[in-house]
Amino acid sequence: MNVHEYQAKALLREFGVAVPEGALATTPAEAAQAARALGSDRVVVKAQIHAGGRGKGGGIKLAATPEEAEAVAAEILGMTLVTHQTGPEGKLVRKVYVEEASEIETELYLAMLLDRASEKFALIASTEGGMDIEVVAAETPEKILTELFDPNLGLRGYQVRRLGFGLGLDAAKVKKLEAFAMGLYRLFVEKDASLVEINPLVVTKSGDLFALDGKLNFDDNALYRQPEIAELRDPDEEDERERAAKEIDLAYVGLDGNIGCMVNGAGLAMATLDMIAVCGGSPANFLDAGGGADKEKVKEAFKLILRDEKVAAILVNIFGGIVRCDLIAEGVVAAADDLGISVPLVVRLQGTNAAEGRAILAKSGLDITSAETLEEAGERAVAAVTSGKGA
Amino acid sequence: MAILCDRNTKLLVQGMGRMGQFHAGLSAEYGTQVVAGAHPGRGGSEIGGVPIFDTVQAAVRATGANASVIFVPPAGAADAILEAAEAGIEVAVCITEGIPVLDMVRAKRALVGTGMRLVGPNCPGLVTPLQCRIGIMPAQITRPGPVGVISRSGTLTYEAVDQLSRLGIGQSTCVGIGGDPVIGTTFIDALELFEADPETQAVVMIGEIGGSAEEEAAEFVQSNMKKPVAAFIAGQNAPPGKRMGHAGAIISGGKGKASDKIAALEAAGVPVAPSPAAIGQTLADHVPGLSA
Numbered sequence: 001m002n003v004h005e006y007q008a009k010a011l012l013r014e015f016g017v018a019v020p021e022g023a024l025a026t027t028p029a030e031a032a033q034a035a036r037a038l039g040s041d042r043v044v045v046k047a048q049i050h051a052g053g054r055g056k057g058g059g060i061k062l063a064a065t066p067e068e069a070e071a072v073a074a075e076i077l078g079m080t081l082v083t084h085q086t087g088p089e090g091k092l093v094r095k096v097y098v099e100e101a102s103e104i105e106t107e108l109y110l111a112m113l114l115d116r117a118s119e120k121f122a123l124i125a126s127t128e129g130g131m132d133i134e135v136v137a138a139e140t141p142e143k144i145l146t147e148l149f150d151p152n153l154g155l156r157g158y159q160v161r162r163l164g165f166g167l168g169l170d171a172a173k174v175k176k177l178e179a180f181a182m183g184l185y186r187l188f189v190e191k192d193a194s195l196v197e198i199n200p201l202v203v204t205k206s207g208d209l210f211a212l213d214g215k216l217n218f219d220d221n222a223l224y225r226q227p228e229i230a231e232l233r234d235p236d237e238e239d240e241r242e243r244a245a246k247e248i249d250l251a252y253v254g255l256d257g258n259i260g261c262m263v264n265g266a267g268l269a270m271a272t273l274d275m276i277a278v279c280g281g282s283p284a285n286f287l288d289a290g291g292g293a294d295k296e297k298v299k300e301a302f303k304l305i306l307r308d309e310k311v312a313a314i315l316v317n318i319f320g321g322i323v324r325c326d327l328i329a330e331g332v333v334a335a336a337d338d339l340g341i342s343v344p345l346v347v348r349l350q351g352t353n354a355a356e357g358r359a360i361l362a363k364s365g366l367d368i369t370s371a372e373t374l375e376e377a378g379e380r381a382v383a384a385v386t387s388g389k390g391a
Numbered sequence: 392m393a394i395l396c397d398r399n400t401k402l403l404v405q406g407m408g409r410m411g412q413f414h415a416g417l418s419a420e421y422g423t424q425v426v427a428g429a430h431p432g433r434g435g436s437e438i439g440g441v442p443i444f445d446t447v448q449a450a451v452r453a454t455g456a457n458a459s460v461i462f463v464p465p466a467g468a469a470d471a472i473l474e475a476a477e478a479g480i481e482v483a484v485c486i487t488e489g490i491p492v493l494d495m496v497r498a499k500r501a502l503v504g505t506g507m508r509l510v511g512p513n514c515p516g517l518v519t520p521l522q523c524r525i526g527i528m529p530a531q532i533t534r535p536g537p538v539g540v541i542s543r544s545g546t547l548t549y550e551a552v553d554q555l556s557r558l559g560i561g562q563s564t565c566v567g568i569g570g571d572p573v574i575g576t577t578f579i580d581a582l583e584l585f586e587a588d589p590e591t592q593a594v595v596m597i598g599e600i601g602g603s604a605e606e607e608a609a610e611f612v613q614s615n616m617k618k619p620v621a622a623f624i625a626g627q628n629a630p631p632g633k634r635m636g637h638a639g640a641i642i643s644g645g646k647g648k649a650s651d652k653i654a655a656l657e658a659a660g661v662p663v664a665p666s667p668a669a670i671g672q673t674l675a676d677h678v679p680g681l682s683a
Binding site: 085114116117119120121133134137138150151152189192194219220221222224225251253255263264265266267268269270271272273274275276277278283286288319320321322350351352373374375378 | 465466489490491492493496497499500501515527528529531532542543544545546547548549550553570572573597599600602603604607623625626627628629630632633634635636637638639640644645665666667668
C-alpha cells in the first residue's frame with residue numbers, strides 16, 4: 001500500500017526523522033494560509049499523488065509569497081499530472097502540500113527495503129540524490145552503496161557508519177546519518193513498511209540532515225496489525241476496478257486489450273494472458289478468482305470484467321483441483337443468465353469434474369464456446385474477438 | 392525415492408480448522424499417513440480419526456510425526472513454522488497465504504541450523520505420486536515417473552503436471568515452492584534435491600515475474616546440474632509495478648521481468664516453453680524417452 005508524501009512525512013517525524021515544516025491544503029486559499037502560517041521566506045507547493053516524477057510534470061512549484069502560493073496552488077489543484085510513473089492518463093491532483101523551502105548543500109539518496117535475493121533487509125545509499133535511482137543503478141552502479149542486515153539482529157551502527165563514510169561524509173555528519181537511519185529502521189519494522197525511500201536526503205549548509213521527500217510503501221499482508229497505517233489508504237489513488245475487486249477478495253489488474261479473463265490461481269492467470277498473446281490477441285485484464293472459486297465468485301468476477309467497456313469477449317480458464325468444474329460451470333451459466341452477457345464467451349474447464357462441467361455448459365443452450373486445452377481456449381477467444389470485429 | 396515426502400512420511404496437520412480437516416482427509420484417502428493434528432485447546436480430542444494435540448511437541452512425541460502441513464492463519468503462521476522446527480519436524484509445508492514479509496524473513500533466518508526444511512508459504516504443497524500428498528494439490532492428475540516438477544504457482548503447476556501426464560510422462564515429486572517474496576525452499580534447493588534423487592531424470596521448473604530466483608536457478612543449473620531442465624516463465628505480458636495475484640509476482644524498479652529470466656535460463660541451456668500450452672512438450676522435445 002502506498003501513502004502520500006504528507007502522510008509519509010508525518011510518520012517520519014513521529015520516528016524522529018527530520019522533515020521540513022509543512023501543511024496540507026485542498027484549496028488555493030488553504031495553501032495561502034498554510035504559507036502564511038509557515039512564516040518562511042519561500043514555500044514549495046507540491047502535488048500529492050501516488051507517483052514520482054512530480055517536479056518534471058509541473059506538480060511542484062516554488063512561491064515567494066502567500067499570494068504566490070495561492071496562485072501556484074490554483075494551477076496545481078485540479079490538474080491532471082502526467083509523470084513517468086502515472087501512465088499517459090495521468091492522475092488528478094486533489095491535494096497539495098505546502099512546505100518551507102530549504103537551503104540545500106548536498107542531495108543524497110537513502111532507502112530501506114527487502115533484498116529478496118539475500119532474504120535480508122537492505123539499506124541503500126547514493127551520492128546521486130534527487131535522481132531517479134533506477135537510472136543511477138543502470139548507468140553508474142558504483143555510485144550505489146548497499147548494506148544488508150539480518151532481520152533478527154536489525155540495522156547495526158557500524159553498517160550505517162560504513163555507508164556514511166562511503167558517501168564521503170565527515171564524522172559529524174556520519175553521526176547524524178546514524179540517528180537518521182536508525183529512525184528509518186524503527187519506522188520500517190514497527191510499521192511493517194516494505195519500502196522507505198528518502199530522495200533526496202538533504203544536507204544543509206549548517207550540516208543538518210533532513211528528508212526533503214519521502215516515499216513509504218507498506219506490506220498489504222501486515223495491514224491487519226497496522227490499523228493506523230490502513231487508515232492512510234486513499235481510495236482516490238487506486239484504480240476503481242482494482243479496488244472493487246479487492247473488496248470481494250479477487251485479484252484484478254486492468255490491461256489494455258479486449259479479451260476479458262477469469263482464471264483460478266495467479267500463476268495460471270498470468271499464463272492465460274501469455275496464451276492470449278501467443279495466439280495474437282490482447283487481454284483486457286488479469287483476474288485471479290482464487291483457489292476456492294465458487295458460483296458466487298464467478299458471478300462477481302463476470303460483473304467486474306464487464307465493467308470494462310473494451311471487453312469484446314471473455315475467456316474463462318479453470319483448472320479444477322479442489323475446485324470442481326461442474327460447480328464453476330453452474331456459476332457460469334447462472335451468471336450468463338442473470339447478467340445477460342452479450343459478448344462471446346469461451347470456457348475452458350480442466351481437471352476435477354471437467355467432463356460434467358462441459359456437459360452443463362452444452363445443455364444450458366447458452367452460446368458458449370467450449371475448449372479443452374489451454375491452447376484451444378486462447379485460439380478460440382482470439383477468434384471470437386476477431387470475428388466480432390469483422391461482423 | 393522421490394524428494395521431500397514418500398510413503399514413510401508421517402504427517403502432522405497444524406491448524407485443524409475447516410481447510411486443515413478437509414485436506415487432511417484427502418491426503419489420508421490418497422494413502423498418506425496422517426498421524427496427528429495440532430490445534431491449541433483441542434488436545435485430547437480426535438477429528439476425523441486423527442488424534443489432536445495442543446502443541447506440536449506433544450504430537451511429535453506421541454506419534455513420531457516427521458513432516459507437517461501448516462494451515463494456521465497468517466497472524467500465527469510464522470509462529471507455527473518455528474514451533475514445528477523446535478519440535479524436530481524435518482519437512483514443514485506452509486500453505487497459508489498472506490503472512491507479513493517481516494514475519495517470514497525473520498522466521499526463515501531463525502530456521503538456519505534447525506535442520507527443518509520449510510516449503511512455502513503461500514504454496515500448494517507436495518505430491519509424490521501414489522505415495523504421499525501434503526497440502527492442497529489435486530493428486531489424481533499426477534502419475535509416477537521420472538520428472539521432478541518445481542513451481543511458484545498452484546493451478547499452473549496442475550496445468551503443467553496435466554500436460555506431462557497426458558504425454559505419458561510421470562513425476563517423481565511435484566513441489567509447489569510458493570508465490571511469496573520470501574519462501575523456505577527455493578528453486579535452487581529443490582533442483583539440488585532432484586539432482587541427488589536417483590529416481591528423477593529431468594526437471595521442469597515453472598517460474599514467474601518478480602525477484603531473481605529464476606536467474607539464480609539458471610546459474611545453478613549451468614554449474615551444478617547434470618540432469619536436463621526445461622522451464623516456463625509466467626507473466627510475460629504483465630505490466631510493471633502491478634502485483635499479479637501473488638505477493639511476490641511484481642516487476643519493480645525494472646527488475647523481475649519475464650524476459651530477463653527467460654534469457655538467463657536459455658543462456659544456461661534450459662529451454663523455455665514459448666507458450667504455457669507447451670510446457671510438457673518442451674520437456675519431451677528436450678529429453679526424449681521420458682514417457683512410459
